[in-house]
Amino acid sequence: MVDIFGFAINISVSELLIFVIIFVLFLVITRKIVRVIMSLLWIAIASAIFPFAMRFLGLDFSTDLNSVLFYVALGIGLYFVYMLGRIVYVILGLAGKSSKFITYPIKSARKRKEERTKKKMEKLVKEKSKGKEG
Secondary structure, three states: OOOOOHHHOOOOHHHHHHHHHHHHHHHHHHHHHHHHHHHHHHHHHHHHHHHHHHHHOOOOOOOOHHHHHHHHHHHHHHHHHHHHHHHHHHHHHHHHHHHHHHHHHHHHHHHHHHHHHHHHHHHHHHHHHHHHHO
16 A cells, blocks of 8 residues: 655644645746746737738738747737736835835824814814904
């Protein structure tokens, strides 16, 4: 009989937990990498078809190997620029959310001060209007 979990006999619970977490991270990262590679493949195919599609539509596009490779490289390069922009956008969004959390006490104090100032102004206006009536 084969003991599949024989390696886990001498491992503590914390080491096993770390092993499981690392394994899950490995699976998530692998899935993301496969998605990016598949996206790159589809973009390369679409970029390679582009000059032929333009020629089919009647435009004068060169369809030699150099042109096709140029469009493939351009498509992949633009995809990397898009991915970089998306990463920056996500990071800036997270920074904005964390700055709201960090600056909340300051904004709250400012709001309370504005409310006190508004109440004082309303009180002064009421006192002036009473003074003019009397």
